[in-house]
Amino acid sequence: MPRILHVLDHSLPLQSGYTFRTRAILKAQQAFGLDVRAVTGLRHTAPTGEAEPEDIDGLQFWRTPGTPAGAPGVREWREVCALTDRIVEIAQVWRPDVLHAHSPALCGMAALRAARRLGVPLVYEIRAFWEDAAVGNGTGTDRSWRYWLTRQLENRVVAGADAVVTICTGLKDDLAARGVARDRITVMPNGVDLALFGSPLARDPALAETLGLGSGPVIGFLGSFYPYEGLDDLIAAMPAIVAVHPGARLLLVGGGPAEATLRAQAAASSAAGAICFVGRVPHHEVDRYYALVDVVCYPRKGMRLTDLVTPLKPLEAMAQGKLVAASSVGGHRELIEHTVTGTLFAPDDPAALAAAMNQLLTDRSGWDERRDIARAFVERAHDWGRNAQRYLPVYQAVIARNRYTKGDSARIAA
Known part of the structure; x- marks a missing residue:
C-alpha cells in the first residue's frame, strides 16, 4: 500500500x-x-x-x-x-x-x-x-x-x-x-466526520438551566473568537433580536484573540442579560452545547479571507441537525443555499443580521424540512x-x- x-x-x-x-x-x-x-x-x-x-x-x-x-x-x-x-x-x-x-x-x-x-x-x-x-x-x-x-x-x-x-x-x-x-x-x-458529529445529543435541561438559557430560542456560535468572525456584529444585533423575541439568548462557546473585547462589548449592551459566554470546552463535549442551540450563527466579516475560504463549522452544525444562519460572504455561499440549507444575510451589518434572525425565529414552519435537507447535503457532499x-x-x-x-x-x- x-x-x-x-x-x-x-x-x-x-x-x-x-x-x-x-x-x-x-x-x-x-x-x-x-x-x-x-x-x-x-x-x-x-x-x-x-x-x-x-x-x-x-x-x-x-x-x-x-x-x-x-x-x-x-x-x-x-x-x-x-x-x-x-x-x-x-x-x-x-x-x-x-x-x-x-x-x-x-x-x-x-x-x-x-x-x-x-x-x-x-x-x-x-x-x-x-x-x-x-x-x-x-x-x-x-x-x-x-x-x-x-x-x-x-x-x-x-x-x-x-x-x-x-x-x-x-x-x-x-x-x-x-x-x-x-x-x-x-x-x-x-x-465532517459523521462518526463524531453524526449523532446529535438530546438537550440537557440541567446544563441549559445552569447557563441561564431559559426557554429560548437560543442562538449559538461555537468556535474561535477571531476579529474576522464578526461576533461583534452578532452581539450588536442582540438588542433588536430581544426586542422581538424577549426570551432569545446568545450562547458563545470558545475563545480567542477577540474574547476580551467581545466580553466588554456584551457587558455594555442593553441585552447583556441575554448573552452567555461559556469559554473553551473540550472537543468531545462540544455536542452537548450544540444540543442547546436552535440556530447557529456565523456572521463573518466581508474580506478577502472570508470570500475565498470555506469554514468547517457550518458543516458541523448541519450534521448536528441545527439551523444555520450566516453572512453572505463567498466562503459561506459555497456551502449554504439561502432558504434551502440555511439563511444568508449581508455581512458587516448588525441590522440586517437582526432582521434575518427575527424572521427565521418568527416563522418556524419550515425548520424541520430545512434541517433535514442540510443534514442530507452534508452526508452527500461533505462526509x-x-x-x-x-x-x-x-x-x-x-x-x-x-x-x-x-x-x-x-x-x-x-
Whole structure:
C-alpha cells in the first residue's frame, strides 16, 4: 500500500480547525488502506521524553525538535531548514511514496526541498492563504513586506509541487488567476466526520438551566473568537433580536484573540442579560452545547479571507441537525443555499443580521424540512468518508509520473 507522509504546521493533541481536518483526512485514508504518518514543524512543541512517532488516536506523528528563534525572516528560514532535515531523516527510515504538505507555505517549502533531495513526489494542499489570515486576525496588513513575501513563497511552492489541492473553489479560482493550470488543482472540500458529529445529543435541561438559557430560542456560535468572525456584529444585533423575541439568548462557546473585547462589548449592551459566554470546552463535549442551540450563527466579516475560504463549522452544525444562519460572504455561499440549507444575510451589518434572525425565529414552519435537507447535503457532499477518496487518484497520478520520470532518466543515463 502507498505510504503517505503528511507535513503539518501542528497537530493533535492541540485542538483547532486545522488539527480536526487533519485528523479526519488521516483517519479516512487509513480506512482506505493507505499507510499514513505525519510530521510537524517547530511551531508544534515536541513532547519531552516521548517515544517517536507519537501515537494519538491511532495516528502517528513525528515532531521536529527545537523552537523557532531569530529575527523575522531568519526565524522562518530556520523553521524551513529544520523541518526539511527532519522530513529527510524520517524518509530515509520510513520510505514514503508521497510527501503531502499542508499550508502554510513554510511547510510547503520544507517539503518541496525534501522532495527534491529524496526524489519523491510532492502534493501541496492549501487550506487558506496565510497572508490573508494574518490580515483577518489583525496581525498583518495587505501592504506589508511579510504579506508580499508569504505570497511569493506560496507561488514558488505551488510551481514546484507535483499536484496542488485546495479546500474550495474560491482558492482554486485565485490560483488560476495567478496562472496556475486548473488541471493541476484538485478541490478537496471541508468535511465532517459523521462518526463524531453524526449523532446529535438530546438537550440537557440541567446544563441549559445552569447557563441561564431559559426557554429560548437560543442562538449559538461555537468556535474561535477571531476579529474576522464578526461576533461583534452578532452581539450588536442582540438588542433588536430581544426586542422581538424577549426570551432569545446568545450562547458563545470558545475563545480567542477577540474574547476580551467581545466580553466588554456584551457587558455594555442593553441585552447583556441575554448573552452567555461559556469559554473553551473540550472537543468531545462540544455536542452537548450544540444540543442547546436552535440556530447557529456565523456572521463573518466581508474580506478577502472570508470570500475565498470555506469554514468547517457550518458543516458541523448541519450534521448536528441545527439551523444555520450566516453572512453572505463567498466562503459561506459555497456551502449554504439561502432558504434551502440555511439563511444568508449581508455581512458587516448588525441590522440586517437582526432582521434575518427575527424572521427565521418568527416563522418556524419550515425548520424541520430545512434541517433535514442540510443534514442530507452534508452526508452527500461533505462526509469525509466519501470526500477523502478524491486523494487516491491524485496520489496515483504523481506516483506514476515519478516512476516514469525516474525510468526515463535511467534510460537516458544508460
